[in-house]
Amino acid sequence: MITSPPYDDGKNTLLQRAFLLAVAVLLITALCIPLVAARDVKVALTELRPSLFTDDQGEPAGFFVDIIEDIAAEKGWNIIWVRGSLSESWGRLASGEIDLLPGVATTPEREKLYDFNLEPALSVWSQVYAPPGSGINSILDIDGKQVAILKGDINGNAFRDYARKFNINVTYIEKDTPVDLFSATAAGDADALVVFNIAGLEDARKYGLSATPVMFNPTPLGFAVQKGKNQDLLPVIDQYIAEGKGNPSSAYSQAMQEWFGIKAGSGIPVYIWWGLVTIAAIAVLFVIMSAVLRRQVRKKTAELSRQNEELQAAYEQLTATEEELRKNYQDLNRSEQALIQARKRLSLLNRLTIQEVQSGIFTLSGYFELATAAGCSEKAKEYLGKGKGIVRTVGDSINSAKKYQNLGISQPQWQDVNYVLLNALSHLDFSRISRTIELGSLEIYADPLLEDVFVSLFQNALTRGQEVAEVTIRYRQNQKNITVLFLDNGTGIPAGEKEQIFEWEYKGSSGTSLFLAREILAITGISLAETGAPGTGVQFEIIVPEGGYRFRDTNHKGSGFSTGNIPS
Numbered sequence: 001m002i003t004s005p006p007y008d009d010g011k012n013t014l015l016q017r018a019f020l021l022a023v024a025v026l027l028i029t030a031l032c033i034p035l036v037a038a039r040d041v042k043v044a045l046t047e048l049r050p051s052l053f054t055d056d057q058g059e060p061a062g063f064f065v066d067i068i069e070d071i072a073a074e075k076g077w078n079i080i081w082v083r084g085s086l087s088e089s090w091g092r093l094a095s096g097e098i099d100l101l102p103g104v105a106t107t108p109e110r111e112k113l114y115d116f117n118l119e120p121a122l123s124v125w126s127q128v129y130a131p132p133g134s135g136i137n138s139i140l141d142i143d144g145k146q147v148a149i150l151k152g153d154i155n156g157n158a159f160r161d162y163a164r165k166f167n168i169n170v171t172y173i174e175k176d177t178p179v180d181l182f183s184a185t186a187a188g189d190a191d192a193l194v195v196f197n198i199a200g201l202e203d204a205r206k207y208g209l210s211a212t213p214v215m216f217n218p219t220p221l222g223f224a225v226q227k228g229k230n231q232d233l234l235p236v237i238d239q240y241i242a243e244g245k246g247n248p249s250s251a252y253s254q255a256m257q258e259w260f261g262i263k264a265g266s267g268i269p270v271y272i273w274w275g276l277v278t279i280a281a282i283a284v285l286f287v288i289m290s291a292v293l294r295r296q297v298r299k300k301t302a303e304l305s306r307q308n309e310e311l312q313a314a315y316e317q318l319t320a321t322e323e324e325l326r327k328n329y330q331d332l333n334r335s336e337q338a339l340i341q342a343r344k345r346l347s348l349l350n351r352l353t354i355q356e357v358q359s360g361i362f363t364l365s366g367y368f369e370l371a372t373a374a375g376c377s378e379k380a381k382e383y384l385g386k387g388k389g390i391v392r393t394v395g396d397s398i399n400s401a402k403k404y405q406n407l408g409i410s411q412p413q414w415q416d417v418n419y420v421l422l423n424a425l426s427h428l429d430f431s432r433i434s435r436t437i438e439l440g441s442l443e444i445y446a447d448p449l450l451e452d453v454f455v456s457l458f459q460n461a462l463t464r465g466q467e468v469a470e471v472t473i474r475y476r477q478n479q480k481n482i483t484v485l486f487l488d489n490g491t492g493i494p495a496g497e498k499e500q501i502f503e504w505e506y507k508g509s510s511g512t513s514l515f516l517a518r519e520i521l522a523i524t525g526i527s528l529a530e531t532g533a534p535g536t537g538v539q540f541e542i543i544v545p546e547g548g549y550r551f552r553d554t555n556h557k558g559s560g561f562s563t564g565n566i567p568s
Contacts, residue, residue: 038078041233042098043068044089045081047177048199050259051122051221052103054083063122064102066255071240085176087152093226100233101224105154113227119238120220122198122260123366125359126155128214129185129200130192136212138356139166145191146171148181158217159194165355182207196221198260216355218362298523305412307332354398361395410448412524414550417442417484421473424454433461438474439484441552444544447523456517457540461488482549486540492532501530524548 045060047053055061060081072079082089082098092098094113106116128147130136136145139162149156151174163170173190175181181193182200186207197215204211223237244252311332368388376384417439425435444450461468468490476483493501500506504515518528525545532539 038076040080041072041077041100041230042080042082044092044098044101045083046086046089046103047179048086048103048196049178049202051198063255063259066258067121067240067244067252068100068102070251071236074240075236085152086150087176090152093224096226096229099225099230103221104224105219105221106224107154107157110224114224115227115229115231115234116224117222117234117237117241119241120222121237121241122221123370124196124198124219124221125215125363125366126158126194126217126219127197127200128159128192128194128212129182129204129209130212131185131208132210134192134210134212136192136214139163139168139214142170142192142214143168144170146173146189148173148175148184148190148193150174150178150181150195151176153195154219155194155196155217158219162216162355178203182209185209201260215363216359218359218366301411302523304332304336307335357398358395361391361398364391412445412447414443414445415448415450416552417444420451421454424451424458427455428458428462430458430462433468433488434470436470436472436474438472440475442475442482442484443550443552444484444526445524445548446526447520449520453517453520453528453542456514457486460514460538461490467491480546482544484542484544486542487532487537489537492534492537492539493530494534498530502528 045052045054045065048062050062052060052062052064068079071077082092084092089098089101093101101114102121104110104116110116128136128142135141142163147159147170149159149172156172156174160170160172173184175184178195178199181190181195182203184190185193186209192212193209196219197211200209200211203209223234225231225233241252244250247253311328365388368384368391372381372384418437418441421437421439458471461471468488470489472485472487474485474487476485501514502518506515514528521528521542525548527541527543529541529543530538531541
């Protein structure tokens with residue numbers, strides 16, 4: 001008979017006691033350690049339908065509600081909705097009564113008091129709504145009217161700035177909610193209202209109002225917290241939005257589809273292509289119209305300037321009757337007044353057209369971003385890329401037109417070339433290139449945009465990399481004219497491109513700036529050419545005709561100076 005060793009029972013008993021002790025320790029630990037409570041997050045609930053509002057059952061609803069609730073479910077947040085108007089919610093966020101304010105845009109003033117997330121949740125723009133048949137087709141049609149705006153809303157401030165640019169007088173009526181804006185306008189208490197375009201999707205139909213062609217201020221919407229507080233919320237929101245944009249089946253993409261009708265994976269909407277074609281047509285028409293008008297104004301300006309100088313010389317040198325001189329002066333004054341009016345109308349037309357085209361470009365860019373964020377096929381992405389390229393090209397052309405819209409409008413004047421050169425250098429980082437300027441006390445008679453000519457020449461030297469180490473500017477005088485030489489020690493311009501660099505279509509390193517530089521000089525009969533030998537450096541020649549230059553003193557020869565150590 002085989003029996004177990006006598007110590008086996010004792011060993012089993014010891015193991016059982018150790019197991020029971022471990023279980024007891026675990027139970028005591030679980031009971032003693034409190035459960036981690038869910039984080040309470042107080043979120044403002046404003047009435048900005050359909051992005052954020054209270055539904056008919058009194059529950060929070062809208063695009064931002066859906067994504068906030070989804071984030072809360074993932075991160076274990078306990079969302080506490082705090083109802084109030086937009087202006088009340090900004091005050092509560094500043095005082096710390098709420099933790100998070102959704103559906104808002106950032107401004108330099110707000111960034112002093114609040115922190116904002118980085119990934120835009122939604123791209124919108126400001127839209128003017130009015131009753132049908134209001135006659136409001138542009139910002140100028142709102143002059144003298146009453147416009148309802150929302151308290152604490154960025155749209156109101158943006159519209160004030162927009163109207164101020166065009167000297168439009170507007171009476172503003174402030175309301176607490178978008179519904180108040182629409183009801184007041186529908187009742188005739190206001191002529192028009194300004195809200196984000198998404199806020200008018202439903203209310204405009206409900207109150208019988210229409211969206212006017214006046215749209216501006218493309219704006220991304222996101223979330224705000226108190227400055228330096230609740231900083232853990234923003235990175236979570238940014239990560240959620242970024243991941244949601246790249247996933248057509250995400251809760252974020254589903255919310256975009258539900259509230260704004262943007263379907264993930266769908267092609268580019270037809271209205272984007274029609275809008276792109278319209279903007280391109282407007283831009284081409286604007287460029288042609290501006291070129292024709294600018295040429296006419298430049299011609300009239302030069303003619304008036306010559307007539308004025310001839311009249312002054314005749315007045316000082318000739319012995320004419322007082323009546324004849326008075327008649328000539330009156331005729332000249334009437335011509336000058338007519339030209340001033342023409343200048344004002346041209347300037348207003350330029351500002352208005354550029355503003356409208358830029359607003360259209362911003363709107364299209366917003367649509368492209370929405371379409372890209374919603375998700376689309378590879379073929380649609382290819383079309384989107386091409387469309388974005390067209391919009392950027394049109395935008396660059398409009399920016400150039402805006403920068404030089406006053407070309408030839410202002411009266412030419414005598415300018416100290418040394419002073420103009422130093423001002424041009426102050427706009428650029430020219431520290432790695434030494435400069436030698438030998439111009440004495442030279443002054444030339446040119447358009448006030450002469451500084452931009454030298455900025456273009458300096459930029460041409462900078463854009464050719466490290467090949468240029470030294471720039472020299474000096475003059476050469478003969479009996480009929482004076483030539484200002486702009487030289488560098490780079491590789492120069494190829495022979496076949498010496499005239500191409502001054503064409504509008506040229507897309508080399510200097511872009512279209514040299515075209516505009518030649519146009520600025522041509523207003524007063526000054527020519528610009530590149531005459532350097534390829535391989536020996538650039539040599540631009542600015543040829544100023546007789547009567548278009550002078551020196552402040554007679555002892556100007558050899559009075560040049562070096563600016564090699566002057567910081568740019």
